[in-house]
Amino acid sequence: MAAERTTSRKGSPKKRTRALGRATIGDVARAAGVSPMTVSRALKSPNLVTPTMRARVARAVEKLGYVPNLAAQTLASARSSLIGVIIPSLSNSVFIETLTGIRDRLSVAGYQFIIGETLYSPDLERQLLSTHLSRAIDGLLVTGVDLDPDVARSLKNRRIPLVHMFDMSEEAGALSVGFSQTRAGYEVGRHLISRGYRSPGVIAGQLDPRSLKRRHGFRAALADAGISQVAEMLTPQPTSIALGGQLLGRLVGAHPDCDALFCINDDLALGALFECQRRGLRVPHDLAIVGFNDLPYARACVPAITSVTTPRYEIGFQAAHLLLRRMNGETIERRAIDLGFQIAARESA
Amino acid sequence: MAAERTTSRKGSPKKRTRALGRATIGDVARAAGVSPMTVSRALKSPNLVTPTMRARVARAVEKLGYVPNLAAQTLASARSSLIGVIIPSLSNSVFIETLTGIRDRLSVAGYQFIIGETLYSPDLERQLLSTHLSRAIDGLLVTGVDLDPDVARSLKNRRIPLVHMFDMSEEAGALSVGFSQTRAGYEVGRHLISRGYRSPGVIAGQLDPRSLKRRHGFRAALADAGISQVAEMLTPQPTSIALGGQLLGRLVGAHPDCDALFCINDDLALGALFECQRRGLRVPHDLAIVGFNDLPYARACVPAITSVTTPRYEIGFQAAHLLLRRMNGETIERRAIDLGFQIAARESA
DNA sequence: CTGAAAGCGCTTACAG
DNA sequence: CTGAAAGCGCTTACAG
Known part of the structure; x- marks a missing residue:
């Protein structure tokens, strides 16, 4: 038979x-x-x-x-072994490293993940979450702490465990792994002050919540040092190397006295550095430059760019770890895990 | 009731x-x-x-x-609306753009995809494919044309449509979207020759099939011009900006007469450029540099790097499109779609 | 155009 | 430790 x-x-x-x-x-x-x-x-x-x-x-x-057949498994057990991951952008290598951390933790636990790229749009985020839900994800990892209230409710209804990444959640009971964006910005301000710069500026794109927190912290540090005039060139456009060059141009045009520049991320910083080179501005002599994230090129370029080293891989790994623990029903003592950051002082500032 | x-x-x-x-x-x-x-x-x-x-x-x-519930849908219909995508590395933005193209085509068709990152390891690739199969993928997009024979057989057994990306498949019936890596390398060689360089070298990492084809084409162009001596610094290590600097150092140490350098990708080229700056080598006067892929920083840096513009987004989009057509049982006339490439001549070579 | 029946390939919950 | 029954939430393949 x-x-x-x-x-x-x-x-x-x-x-x-x-x-x-x-x-x-x-x-x-x-x-x-x-x-x-x-x-x-x-x-x-x-x-x-x-x-x-x-x-x-x-x-x-x-x-x-x-x-x-995982579809059959999922249907029968109501467990999909699938984790949803929401990140703003794949083209930002910061999040790619986070993804790598997530994968490294998840894969040994037999989980896979599906990625949703929000492009910083709350609408798209809602839509992606709905897709993830239809795949019956067992857990969710989201970038940031600002989740659409409707989405948050439906996650709660369906008891889907959730961990926030890249920022510390203030909400009671919420799980998060990251660092304080505000404090990081503050330390950049302190660094420039301690190096004697007195007319610092900021350039930023995207203007997502985390960038704005960094800027906020930066300005707070300057204010604490008695500096209230801060040259700024902000735009909601996506950041890029090219944008860094443009913003640098506009800023020094409007504020020729600016002596140091906090670029809200390294792409902007690299673009600003290249533009300085094109314009014959010496870095840091004529203008100091600080970036954010410490991507590989920051230490390689000439002059090397002072930046802020962030634990991107670790955020992904630990967030995945925390999520798995929550999914296993373990009791979690530390709900907001602060992984910190470090100022990488180099030649540019 | x-x-x-x-x-x-x-x-x-x-x-x-x-x-x-x-x-x-x-x-x-x-x-x-x-x-x-x-x-x-x-x-x-x-x-x-x-x-x-x-x-x-x-x-x-x-x-x-x-x-x-997609699990139920999948089980009942034997269609998962899931496409498997195999790429070598997420940290190479080349493939990120391809992913974006894939997503743009697939999302309007109601498909999602799961990504497998091989890290250039055939073993890992096999393993990832098996995971994808257990998710009952409806189709597969793979980077490269060299698929493990076992894997190829089991795909064929299960009638899973497959499209190769980034290189042209020679195999009868195989579907592929890309460009000729060999010809691209050849054109780089032609470009340097036409600019009067007579002692070109190559630096390469990873040594994956596509890199090796570029190098092969490059050497062929030089040979056709009567140049058989080509300084080379090759290593299987993953490429990075840092590696570019190291390889540059080793190459000019061993071959001080080298007047132009083909870097197998832009990361290497940027690292080489930075290293030249550190060493006081003028680019292109003392050494010309050509990269590959034309990533955003190639046009931004100083001097701007001559590179090869490759249709990465389009490869993803078209490959997804072709896959969908195959999945719908359409007859396909052009099985190997050559999207070409372009030399972006800039200041560095 | 609409619906009742059967089945997809597993796991849960229960017996033994 | 092992197994028979029922069910997960859909769709296929038929009827009407």
Whole structure:
């Protein structure tokens, strides 16, 4: 009978053969001479099955090239082994490193993830979340702490564990892994003050919540040092190297006395540096430059750019770790994990 | 009865409520006073359903906040609406742009994708493919044309459509979207020759098939011009800006007469440029530099780097498009789509 | 155009 | 430790 059925699969299929040639748990069970449940257990909880059974199942799995159907697993168990990840942009290598951290933690736990790229749009974010929900994600990792209230509610309704990344959540019970963007900006201000700069400026693009917090902290540090006049060139456009050059141009045009520049991220800083080179402005002599994130080129370029080293990989890894713990129902003592940051002082400021 | 059942869902659940509070197609059907099948049709093929029905279903969907369960859909239909994408590395922005192209084409077609990052390891690639298969992907997009034979066979067995990206497949029947890596390398060689350089060198990392083809083409162009001596510094290490600096150092140390350098990608080129600046080598006067891919910083840096513009976004978009056509069973006339490339001649060479 | 029945390939919850 | 039954939430394939 077993053989009968097996050959009929290969030969002319009597029933519809939707999953072409794909072995099912039933096929494995028949080949191993056990029940489907035993196959299921042997695969998921080997210790609940005798070694003999386990071996027979293993042999059958091998022979048939059995690969479990995750859709069936998901439907039956209401667990998808899928984690949703929401990041603003794939083209920002900051988030790519975070993704790598997430993957490294998740993959050993047998989870995969689907990425949603919001492009900094709350609308798109809502939409992406809805897609993620339809895939029955078991957990969610979101960049930032500002989640659409509707979305937050539906996540709560469906009991989907959630961890925020890149910023510290103030909300009671919320889980977050990141660092204080405001304090990071503040330290950049302190750094420039301590180096004797007295007319600092800021250039920023995107103007997402985290960038604005950095700027806020930066201005606070200057204010604490008695400096209230801060040259600024802000735009909601996405940041890029090219934008850095443009903003630098506009800022020094409007504020020729500006002696130091906080660029809200490294792309802007690199673009500003190149533009200085084109204009014959010496860095840091004529203008000091500080970036943010410490991407690889910051230390490589000439002069090397002073920046802020942020724990991007670690944020992803720890956020994934925290999420898994929450999903396992563990009690979590530290709900907001501050991974800190560091000023990398180099030649440019 | 309908109301009865609805309230029992909200109140004390009699049965196990696995999918917490989540409305099913049955709930929608009851609320709309139609059969589940009509709901299914109204959602998937609205034109098969009368406008009246459609409206009733729409209202019920809205009211209940119904989101389809894709696991159930996948299991029942044997179609997952999931596409597997295999790329070597997320930290290479080349592939990020490709991903963006893929997403732009796939999202309008209602498909999502899962990414597998091979880190240039065939073993990892095999493993990732197996994971993708267990998610029942409907199609696959792979970087490169060299697929593990075992994997290729199992894809064929399961009739999973496949499109190669970034290189032209020679295999009969295979679908690919890209450009000729060899010819691109050749044109770089031609460019340097035409500019009068006579002692060109190459630096390369990773040494993946596509890099090696570029190098091969480059050397062919030099050979055609009567130059057979080519200084080379190759390493299997992953490429990076830092590596570019190191390789530059080693190459000019060993071959001080080298007058032009083909860097197998822009990261290497930028690192080489920075290292030249540190060493006081004037680019291009003392050493010309050519990169590959034309990433944003190539045109921004000082001097701007001559590079090769590659259609990365378009490759992703077109590959996804081709895959969808294949999945729809359309007949495909052009199986290998060559999107070409362009030399972006700038200041550095 | 609409619906009742059966099934997709697993796991849950219960027996033994 | 092992298994038979029922069900997860959809869609396929038929009827009408």
